[in-house]
Amino acid sequence: LGAKTEIEIRKIDKIIDFFGITEVQKQVWINCPLVITSPHLVKVHVDMGALVLGAYAPDGQVVGFVYSFPGHRRGEQMHWSHMLGVIPDHRRKGLGKLLKLRQRAEILKTGIELCSWTFDPLQAVNARLNIVALGARTSEYLVDAYGSEGGYLDGGLPTDRLVAKWELTHPRVVECAEGRPERASFSPRDLQMAYQAEKVRGVVSPSKPDLSLKDSHIGLIVPPEINGLKSSHPKTALRWRLVVRQTIPGYFEKGYSLVDCLTPRESVSPNFVYILHR
Ligand SMILES: CC(C)(COP(=O)(O)OP(=O)(O)OC[C@H]1O[C@@H](n2cnc3c(N)ncnc32)[C@H](O)[C@@H]1OP(=O)(O)O)[C@@H](O)C(=O)NCCC(=O)NCCS
Numbered sequence: 307l308g309a310k311t312e313i314e315i316r317k318i319d320k321i322i323d324f325f326g327i328t329e330v331q332k333q334v335w336i337n338c339p340l341v342i343t344s345p346h347l348v349k350v351h352v353d354m355g356a357l358v359l360g361a362y363a364p365d366g367q368v369v370g371f372v373y374s375f376p377g378h379r380r381g382e383q384m385h386w387s388h389m390l391g392v393i394p395d396h397r398r399k400g401l402g403k404l405l406k407l408r409q410r411a412e413i414l415k416t417g418i419e420l421c422s423w424t425f426d427p428l429q430a431v432n433a434r435l436n437i438v439a440l441g442a443r444t445s446e447y448l449v450d451a452y453g454s455e456g457g458y459l460d461g462g463l464p465t466d467r468l469v470a471k472w473e474l475t476h477p478r479v480v481e482c483a484e485g486r487p488e489r490a491s492f493s494p495r496d497l498q499m500a501y502q503a504e505k506v507r508g509v510v511s512p513s514k515p516d517l518s519l520k521d522s523h524i525g526l527i528v529p530p531e532i533n534g535l536k537s538s539h540p541k542t543a544l545r546w547r548l549v550v551r552q553t554i555p556g557y558f559e560k561g562y563s564l565v566d567c568l569t570p571r572e573s574v575s576p577n578f579v580y581i582l583h584r
Pocket of ligand 1: 434
C-alpha cells in the first residue's frame with residue numbers, strides 16, 4: 307500500500323507527457339513493437355475526446371497508464387479501453403486496478419456508463435483483474451481478433467480475445483470499486499472441469515474438452531504463464547489456444563458467462579481456474 311499511495315494518477319493531455327506513455331509501452335510490450343501508439347496519434351486522439359491517465363512516481367517517472375476513447379459498438383455507447391499497462395517493477399501493487407477505477411470515475415463524469423476492451427483468455431492475470439477485481443463480465447469470444455500476421459502480437463499464436471463489458475454503475479462494479487468483489491458461490495469439491503490438465507512429455511497440456519456439462523458452475527483450467535510457453539513450447543501454447551477456443555464459446559452459446567477466476571492458491575493447483583456460470 308505504501309508504494310501505491312506515493313503514486314499519483316493524472317489525466318494527461320500534453321504531447322510531452324505522451325512521450326512518457328510511449329516509453330511505458332516499450333517496456334510493457336517489449337516483444338511486440340508494432341502495438342505501440344505514437345505520441346502524436348495519442349495527442350490527436352485526446353484532442354478528439356480520448357482519455358489518457360498516467361501513473362506518476364514521486365520522481366516524475368510515468369510507470370503506468372490507461373488509454374480509452376468514446377464510441378459506439380453494436381448499437382451501444384461506450385468507452386473503448388485500448389490499452390492498460392504497468393511497467394514490470396511496479397506491478398502487483400494495485401496500480402492496474404487503481405488506474406481502471408480512476409478511468410471509471412472519469413468516464414462516468416461524461417455520462418457514459420459502459421467501458422469495454424478485449425483481453426486474451428490465456429492471460430490469466432488479466433482475467434483475474436478484469437473479472438474479479440473490476441467486476442467486468444464477458445460472453446463474447448473473438449477468434450483471431452487482430453490477425454496473427456508475422457506473429458506481431460501473440461508470438462505466432464492466433465490472437466483470440468474475450469470482450470470485457472464493464473457496466474460502470476452495476477452494483478457488482480460499485481462493490482468492486484469499494485474493495486468488496488463478489489465471488490462465485492459453488493462447492494469446489496463438486497466443480498466439474500471442462501477438461502483436465504495433464505503432463506505430456508513434461509509439459510502441462512489440456513485434455514480434450516467436454517462440452518456436454520450441464521452444471522450451474524463449470525471450471526476451466528488456464529496455465530499460470532502462457533508467455534513462457536509460447537516461446538519454449540509453441541505447439542503446447544497453440545493447443546491451449548485451440549482447446550480454450552472450443553470450450554469458452556461452446557459454453558457461451560449455452561448461456562454461460564465467465565464470472566470468476568481462481569488463482570493457483572485459491573484453486574489449490576498449479577493453475578488458474580476460470581468459473582463459467584449460468
Ligand atoms: C495487467 C496489468 C496492467 C496489471 O497491473 P498491476 O498493477 O500488476 O495489477 P494490480 O496490482 O492492480 O492487480 C490487479 C488485480 O489482479 C491480480 N493480479 C495481478 N497480478 C497478478 C498475478 N501475477 N497473479 C495473480 N493475480 C494477479 C491482483 O490480485 C489484483 O486483484 P485483487 O485486487 O483482487 O487482489 C499488468 O500486469 C500489465 O501491465 N500487463 C501487461 C499489459 C497487459 O496485459 N495489459 C492488458 C490488461 S487487460
